[in-house]
Amino acid sequence: MVKITRITTQQKRKDRYNIFLDDGNGEKYGFSVDESVLIENRLRKNLVLDDSMVTTLVHQDTLHKSYTLAINFLSYRMRTKKEIYDYLVKKEVDAEHIKQIMDKLINEKLVDDRQFAEAFVRTRIETTSKGPQLVKKELLEKGVEPKFAGEAINLYTYAIQYERAEKWVAKKLNGSSKNKSFKQKVQQLQGTLMQKGFTQDVIQDVLTDVNEMKDDDAEWGALVSQGEKLLRKHRKKTSGYELRNKIKEGLYRKGFTIDQINQFLDEYEYYIDNEDIEL
Structure with missing residues (x-):
């Protein structure tokens, strides 16, 4: 048995108290x-504690x-629940305490993965250019249950x-290289939209509609x-027929149409046939 002789406030933490005890030896x-x-x-002061009570107090x-x-x-x-659990493990909190803390946080509604998922999706919509599939992947990586992630992503x-x-897409088209064909630009944008997690139907519809933004003059300038x-x-x-085919193959791989390529070959026929003439 021990008796409390003094209770003092800690200097740096006014919400914590030092307990001094006397077990009969001072x-x-x-x-x-x-x-x-x-x-x-x-x-x-003067409250008597047994060993069991001291252990309980330290535990509390x-x-x-x-x-x-x-x-x-x-x-x-x-x-998320997983984020908090992982954080407490990292801080080396006792496993029994982690369970008690998690239960308390859930009961007090301080942790709710469904609410977290909904708020997370709304924030991603407002602050990033990520598509729903990538946002859902992020939710799953944070430990949100697939059911809650699926429900929340419907907000997108x-x-x-x-x-x-x-x-x-409009922003990227305006800032992309002027020497690339429109088709090549669109193909690159399609790949990036997929990486960003947009769904196939949206990608297809956006890129179909974006064809209206094609600038024929800019396209011809890129081809030239x-x-x-x-x-x-x-x-x-090389020269002649073989040279024409080399140019045609190269331009076709870069996304230009056959009609545009043939027009270029016709207009540059003089340079193709006369290799000593500088462009």
Whole structure:
């Protein structure tokens, strides 16, 4: 049995208290507790404690400190159950305490994976250009149950997808290389939209509609630039029919149409047939 002889406030933590005890051999420091533990157990000077009670108090305080860790972790943003669990494990919290803390957080509705998923989807829609499939993958990686992730991702409707994808495509088309064919640009955008997690129907519809943005003058300028480059490259080693085929194959691989390519070959026929003439 021990008796509490003094209770003092810690200098750096005014919400924590040092408990001094006397076991019959003089006063010495016993342990420290949070204010909530102090009040809950009505700790005061001259209160007599047995060994079991001391152990219980230390246990309660350790649990409270670990719970406070979780609350602080939650104070920055919403968290999933998995995120909190992993954080407490990282902080080396006792497994039994982790379970108690998780149960308490869930009962107090401080942790709700369904609400987290819905808020996460809304935030991603507003702040990123990521599509729903990628957002859903992020939710699953954060430990959200597939059911909740699936329900939340329904907030990312076709209309929202189309608006986000179309806006992103228009921006990228305006800023892309002027020497690439429109088809090549669109193919690259298609691949990126898939990587961003947009659904196939949205990608197809956006890229179909984006064909209206094609600039024929810019397309011809890109073809001429690429065609002249191919002409300079190949006419040092070949000429005539073979040279025409080399240029035609190269331009076709870059996404230009046969009609445009033939027009270029016709207009540059003089340079094709006369390899000594500079462009």
